[in-house]
Amino acid sequence: MASFTASSVSFSAVSCSFKQNKVSSLGKASLSFSGNGSPSRRLPALRFRVSCAAKPETVNKVVDIVRKQLALPADRDVSGESKFATLGADSLDTVEIVMGLEEEFGISVEEESAQSITTVQDAADLIEKLLEKK
Amino acid sequence: MALKLNAINFQSPKCPSFALPPVASLRSPKFFMASTLRSGSKEVETVKKPFGPPREVHIQVTHSMPPQKIEIFKSMEDWAETNILVHLKPVEKCWQPQDFLPDPASDGFQDQIKELRERAKEIPDDYFVVLVGDMITEEALPTYQTMLNTLDGVRDETGASPTSWAIWNRAWTAEENRHGDLLNKYLYLCGRVDMKQIEKTIQYLIGSGMDPRTENNPYLGFIYTSFQERATFISHGNTARLARDHGDLKLAQICGTIASDEKRHETAYTKIVEKLFEIDPDGTVLAFADMMRKKISMPAHLMYDGRDDNLFDHFSAVAQRLGVYTAKDYADILEHLVGRWKVENLTGLSAEGQKAQDYVCGLASRIRRLEERAQGRAKQAPRVRFSWIYDREVQL
Numbered sequence: 169m170a171s172f173t174a175s176s177v178s179f180s181a182v183s184c185s186f187k188q189n190k191v192s193s194l195g196k197a198s199l200s201f202s203g204n205g206s207p208s209r210r211l212p213a214l215r216f217r218v219s220c221a222a223k224p225e226t227v228n229k230v231v232d233i234v235r236k237q238l239a240l241p242a243d244r245d246v247s248g249e250s251k252f253a254t255l256g257a258d259s260l261d262t263v264e265i266v267m268g269l270e271e272e273f274g275i276s277v278e279e280e281s282a283q284s285i286t287t288v289q290d291a292a293d294l295i296e297k298l299l300e301k302k
Numbered sequence: 303m304a305l306k307l308n309a310i311n312f313q314s315p316k317c318p319s320f321a322l323p324p325v326a327s328l329r330s331p332k333f334f335m336a337s338t339l340r341s342g343s344k345e346v347e348t349v350k351k352p353f354g355p356p357r358e359v360h361i362q363v364t365h366s367m368p369p370q371k372i373e374i375f376k377s378m379e380d381w382a383e384t385n386i387l388v389h390l391k392p393v394e395k396c397w398q399p400q401d402f403l404p405d406p407a408s409d410g411f412q413d414q415i416k417e418l419r420e421r422a423k424e425i426p427d428d429y430f431v432v433l434v435g436d437m438i439t440e441e442a443l444p445t446y447q448t449m450l451n452t453l454d455g456v457r458d459e460t461g462a463s464p465t466s467w468a469i470w471n472r473a474w475t476a477e478e479n480r481h482g483d484l485l486n487k488y489l490y491l492c493g494r495v496d497m498k499q500i501e502k503t504i505q506y507l508i509g510s511g512m513d514p515r516t517e518n519n520p521y522l523g524f525i526y527t528s529f530q531e532r533a534t535f536i537s538h539g540n541t542a543r544l545a546r547d548h549g550d551l552k553l554a555q556i557c558g559t560i561a562s563d564e565k566r567h568e569t570a571y572t573k574i575v576e577k578l579f580e581i582d583p584d585g586t587v588l589a590f591a592d593m594m595r596k597k598i599s600m601p602a603h604l605m606y607d608g609r610d611d612n613l614f615d616h617f618s619a620v621a622q623r624l625g626v627y628t629a630k631d632y633a634d635i636l637e638h639l640v641g642r643w644k645v646e647n648l649t650g651l652s653a654e655g656q657k658a659q660d661y662v663c664g665l666a667s668r669i670r671r672l673e674e675r676a677q678g679r680a681k682q683a684p685r686v687r688f689s690w691i692y693d694r695e696v697q698l
Contacts, residue, residue: 258595263672276679 222292230292233268237261248289269295275302355506355606356614358513366517367454374581375455375467375520381577382466389570390473399484402556404491415491421550422492427691429544430494432626433557434690435617436537437485439602440478440560441504445511446601447475453516453523474567481560488556499689503607510604515596521589524574529598531568532635533627535561540626572642583648584655590645591658594636594665607689616686619698623683629673637666 231246238255240246246255252262266282269275269291275298285291349359404414450471451457458468489495516522542557578586605614621627640646646663648655683698 260668260672264668267672267675 222296227292230288237265250288251286355510356604363517367519372455379466386570389566403487418491419493422494425548427694428620428696431688431696432621438503440482442507443478452518453520454518456520496692506606512601525590525593528571528575531564535564536631537627579643584652587655587658591661609689633666633669
């Protein structure tokens, strides 16, 4: 467990067949970290919210688009965990961010999926899922 | 200054909505105009109990204008008398609904009714859905008079207050009252619509009220009414045009006459806000941005007919498709007001004021871009039954 890295990237190597409902039954019992590995970033407790986690490059591109849309100062921290609402995005911003992501990645996001995006990570994960389907 | 926050807290979860057409989503044109119903924004939420009208679940903010600003409105009373009351029409010069309806005292009464019904037969159901929605909106007038009288500094304190503001409120209400009366009588006579369902919808709507989030604040209130009057002017103007296209010149006259009242009212309200921009540019631009961020919600967005949980969304989808009132109109109105009030040229604003100025000046093109995008991807919408037309179906 010591080599467990904070980012969920390591899981993407594993087959992306972890469906959310399957994992949650595993999650409670077997995956308990005692924190002695001092991960470089605090892992939100094992949220396998989507079946696959996105590459850092994707997350970074999303972060760039979000920064631009919300005109965030350089010293404002934005990461995968950042919630759009907390960053000050209103509903119009969120839609424009999704539009920006569509343009950047050449994908098309469905209404229902767009509505479920609340964090940068959500957006990045969805993007990769859509890219895979292409 | 004390902000009273009343948490209106309906704990019941939202009712699962029946198969929703993709009309009320973030990406659709309706995003801006409607309903805070399912807008995707967490700012305002609406819940529906089964067999009950939608209700808004959000914290109602009250009295957000600092009390010292009430003075501004007191000091404007003489100015209002000279500059605003002049936009009212003396009653003796006003049209009345009877001017546009079959004359019960005439021998030709029954023939006139027959002709009216013949003309109405040529008009399609989807037009009637929109006309009915507009009529229901007009008939909820008690709500709007109430709303004007919630505003600090300009309310009619006694119901017979002699202040210019109170005179305006009452006389405006009196003029508007004719709109609902006229449309009601026309729809009653035309035979194309289910009056009982319509009447039920009106009763629900007046019972529900509305919260345009104007917070007892006349800055917000008059910006809201400026927007709304222009919106109704455009909307009735379009129903007039469509009536003419369908060959009913009398109905076109009805809608056109109502539209001209709305134009006069728009002139008055925009003049008030123009004066506010002169007196307090910073406060007014902040108010403008605030209202636009909250989105101008339509007065009848809580409409319910006892059957359709998404009645307002369905109605606005039809209004959008027919071109009676669209997301493009929303953007156009915003752009018009920005120009009318010369928001781009405001100077001496605070940092917050400048942000508000930027927001408001840039917003119309953002909306248009979104709308273009949504239109480009619009999927075929379903057909939906409307109880107002005896459950006949109309294309959304």
